[in-house]
Amino acid sequence: MMLPEHELPRPDDDDPPPLPPDKPLPAECCESGCPICVYDLYAEALEEYRHALAEWKRRHPDAGPPSL
Template sequence: MKDDTDPRPQPPEPPLPGECCDSGCDPCVLDTYAEELRYYREQLAKWFERHPEARDD
């Protein structure tokens, strides 16, 4: 059953090739993406706890 009030988290968009300039920016777009990906995975795990039936998808 689809629950529109609790949508499945969506992964962040990865940086495009060439977005990292390799000049040591702080924060680097790759660092920011890694943080967003970690947060997404945490939220997805919590979502699966609330929607165990979705694991079969």
């Protein structure tokens, strides 16, 4: 039995675009000079996201910007 077209898996379902990290809220930083601040962790996660997004765009050159 064949599935209706709207139920068929799409090729992009197995390779969705990466999601950006959540930006820390101002209250999440205690401003006490921690060696590893939530903003440092966010900056690292944002760099990883940008790298993953660039790789994803290489695999999907016809795709528009990922929708959030």
